[in-house]
Amino acid sequence: MRILHLGKFHPPHTGGMERFLGQLAQAQAKEGDEVLVLAHGSEHGGESPCVQVHRARVAFSVGGYAPVAPALPFLYVQALRRFRPHVVHVHAPNGAALWPALLRGGGGPPVVLHWHADVAFPPDHEPSPLIMACWRRLEALALRRAHAVIATSRAYLDASPQLAALGGACRVVPLGLEEPAPAKTLLPDHPATRFLDSCTGLRVLAVGRLAHYKGFNVLLEALRAVPDARLCLVGNGEERSRLTALANLPELRDRALLAGAVSDDVLDACYRASHVLCLPSLSRSEAFGMVLLEAMARQVACLAAQVPGSGMAEVLDQGRAGLLVGPGSVSELAHALRQLAENEPLRLRLARAGRERFAARYAMGRIAAQLRTLYEELLAAER
Incomplete structure (x- = not known):
């Protein structure tokens, strides 16, 4: 054809x-x-x-x-x-x-x-x-x-x-x-991979264009209330200066890295070095959430916003293959991050459920x- x-x-x-x-x-x-x-x-x-x-x-x-x-x-x-x-x-x-x-x-x-x-x-x-x-x-x-x-x-x-x-x-x-290629033996040498490899506590990854609708400012605000979590944010965009200012607050200094755009090899390594992928989008401009599939394919637990009319909750099987929180809610997002930081069996169960759903459906x-x-x-x- x-x-x-x-x-x-x-x-x-x-x-x-x-x-x-x-x-x-x-x-x-x-x-x-x-x-x-x-x-x-x-x-x-x-x-x-x-x-x-x-x-x-x-x-x-x-x-x-x-x-x-x-x-x-x-x-x-x-x-x-x-x-x-x-x-x-x-x-x-x-x-x-x-x-x-x-x-x-x-x-x-x-x-x-x-x-x-x-x-x-x-x-x-x-x-x-x-x-x-x-x-x-x-x-x-x-x-x-x-x-x-x-x-x-x-x-x-x-x-x-x-x-x-x-x-x-x-x-x-x-x-x-597509199914991701097998993980490479050595991590690519990049600030993002070095940051994640050196993190203690919950390693959180966020990926996407730095635009307002992505809700990354909400994620950084929530991170202030979860001292045991570290965030690597991959992507560039018009919100970079605003997000950099947030990441430089005393409560977040050394706990949040804005890594910019990275190669596919570095991004793959970032997924594999992370405990959870967070997609805190605020509106239906996030129509589906492809980064959720990228994380699920690599058996990384997912946390996303339950935006009415978006496909994100459907991707995560209405919360059975990942955690869902209200869009724009700093308190709900912080609570979910604390759950994932404190409850490793929950994190591993969500990661397995996401991997199974990816293979069966996506x-x-x-x-x-x-x-x-x-x-x-x-x-x-x-x-």
């Missing part, structure tokens, strides 16, 4: 959606499919002998978050002619993900619209009401015209105003990841098989 993916970005660009797209394309190629990925950007990497990646340079961004690459429509039309895909699989939020559904004509390949999250801008980057109104109309039209629409969790589907208009026509296929082979079934159904309906 020839599969054309259209993504916002592609590895080595970092992000949960990018990691999923890159690993899905590799998994499909391993099964014998021909795979082509179109994405924004100019960096190189992520290709393999079986996966082609074509990128279009970004000319500007709307609101600083929505990239615009004028060449991407031309690459798409060229791919339809030369690659002749059987299926077009587009990943949203992504402005370029809308027009394959909007412009599809008779006889073209089926278009699968993979709805990773609703479009959301920070208040200080929100486009004008007119632009947003036009965008919502285009989204609604693209959703109606796509041959299939996928949501990543039942909770997100039920809470999304955009997907609600589809009624029962939207399918749920969770995100997934391993990439299972996700790729579900998507292949969908592709085959669409192709059969087109005959």
Whole structure:
């Protein structure tokens, strides 16, 4: 089968959606499919002998978050002619993900619209009401015209105003990841791994873009009330200066490290050196929580916020495969950290439950098989 993916970005660009797209394309190629990925950007990497990646340079961004690459429509039309895909699989939020559904004509390949999250801008980057109104109309039209629409969790589907208009026509296929490679014998020499290796007490890891909705400020505040816990925070972003100021408070000095962006090898070592992965996000902008899967795959206990309408609680099996706390609650988060610090059997039980749930539900082979079934159904309906 020839599969054309259209993504916002592609590895080595970092992000949960990018990691999923890159690993899905590799998994499909391993099964014998021909795979082509179109994405924004100019960096190189992520290709393999079986996966082609074509990128279009970004000319500007709307609101600083929505990239615009004028060449991407031309690459798409060229791919339809030369690659002749059987299926077009587009990943949203992504402005370029809308027009394959909007412009599809008779006889073209089926278009699968993979709805990773609703479009959301920070208040200080929100486009004008007119632009947003036009965008919502285009989204609604693209959703109606796509041959299939996928949501990543039942909770997100039920809470999304955009997907609600589809009624029962939207399918749920969770995100997934490949099994991690075996742990390396020696830890990479990096400040993050040295910090975790030297920690006494509970070793807490947090991973993600340093944005307000991630709730890392809440985590640092909670850490002040748990003297036995140490935090390594991996990632960069606009909140770095604010979080650095918090980490430099007397109660947290030497107990919190902002490690910045790290390589995949260092990140893997950080997971394996940690007792718990904490994802304290505040809103549905955290639509799924791919870092939870990264931790579960490595049998690391998880602690996350129970945000209404987000997929995080579903990933953690409503608290059976990880602890859940109220979003934004410093006291609940501190209490959960104390539980994990003081109760090693609980921590180990949650880690095992998370690992079992990952293998049963989120391993990439299972996700790729579900998507292949969908592709085959669409192709059969087109005959």
